[in-house]
Amino acid sequence: MLSVALEIKLFEYLTMPKTAAQLSEEIGINTWKLEKLCDLLSALKFLDKDDDKFSLSDTSKTFFSNDSKFQAINLIKHSLMEASPGIDMVKMLKEELDHSHEMWTYEETGWKALFEAPFMGGVQRTMRMLSTHLDGSRIRSVLDLGGGPGTYSMALAETFQGISSIVVADLPSIVESSTEARLKEYGDSRIKSMPCDFRKDDIGTGYDLVFASNSFYMVKTSIENILLRINKSLNDGGYLVIKHVFLDKSSAFSTSLDFSMSLASNEQNLHSAQEFEDMLEKTGFEWQSIAKTDDPVYRDEVIIALKKS
Numbered sequence: 001m002l003s004v005a006l007e008i009k010l011f012e013y014l015t016m017p018k019t020a021a022q023l024s025e026e027i028g029i030n031t032w033k034l035e036k037l038c039d040l041l042s043a044l045k046f047l048d049k050d051d052d053k054f055s056l057s058d059t060s061k062t063f064f065s066n067d068s069k070f071q072a073i074n075l076i077k078h079s080l081m082e083a084s085p086g087i088d089m090v091k092m093l094k095e096e097l098d099h100s101h102e103m104w105t106y107e108e109t110g111w112k113a114l115f116e117a118p119f120m121g122g123v124q125r126t127m128r129m130l131s132t133h134l135d136g137s138r139i140r141s142v143l144d145l146g147g148g149p150g151t152y153s154m155a156l157a158e159t160f161q162g163i164s165s166i167v168v169a170d171l172p173s174i175v176e177s178s179t180e181a182r183l184k185e186y187g188d189s190r191i192k193s194m195p196c197d198f199r200k201d202d203i204g205t206g207y208d209l210v211f212a213s214n215s216f217y218m219v220k221t222s223i224e225n226i227l228l229r230i231n232k233s234l235n236d237g238g239y240l241v242i243k244h245v246f247l248d249k250s251s252a253f254s255t256s257l258d259f260s261m262s263l264a265s266n267e268q269n270l271h272s273a274q275e276f277e278d279m280l281e282k283t284g285f286e287w288q289s290i291a292k293t294d295d296p297v298y299r300d301e302v303i304i305a306l307k308k309s
Helices: 002-007 020-027 031-043 058-063 073-083 089-093 108-120 122-133 151-159 172-186 220-233 252-264 273-282
Strands: 047-050 053-056 141-145 165-170 191-195 207-213 234-244 285-292 301-307
Touching (some): 020 031, 031 047, 122 285, 122 301, 141 151, 141 220, 172 191, 234 273
Parallel strands (some): 141 207, 165 191
Antiparallel strands (some): 285 301
């Protein structure tokens, strides 16, 4: 991301504190995306932020200011080019290159990696957490929303033995390329796949638990629409569990993810835990708890909410 900032000469425009809107007008880049880049650079300590204005940090004044005798812009640009060749993020930032069609598109090895990655500790930590926060005796029917290869469905089936059915819902292309093969290999008759676009298709009813892992990276109106549909699908007092990376502007990881998603699509977005709490309240849920999974890779958190009776 530093290479992107250097390429668009962001630091040169910050001879005085400016808002993202002011920078956008001067540089000629989408304000929404540019602000995400600036938030990321702020989290990385390359920029300082006071209210809505960005300015150079001491580090950037030293190495990225033309007035500094230690200015090293070209050296750093060259080093970054050598270290990370590939997608032209500057063109994506300027909306001259479209990669939105590649979102959530993987070849076979990529899908296998998505299946295997949670077993490196993430799924175990999540199940330990849920086993202490959920009343397993109340859970019979489960919807795994956006469940991909079904990793968490398998883990839920093993953790809560009273479950009688789990439906893994995801896009038809994902179900066909990944979910069905993994469920067949696993061989638990309680777990079935359901190809659908859960943003608009029927997702069924009568669930005691809806589990959604990293399925809500989108604009608020879309999330609220899905939450309303989930609410209708749950039995009274049913659980909604959201495992997600939430936006924390002091975190380099979440601001980096937020910026990367904005490059791929204007519909991809991260939101804070407080924003999710507000959306849940608005769509008929009662907030129960939030806890970190302590996953060193994804650094996500788990929200537990109940459908209001």
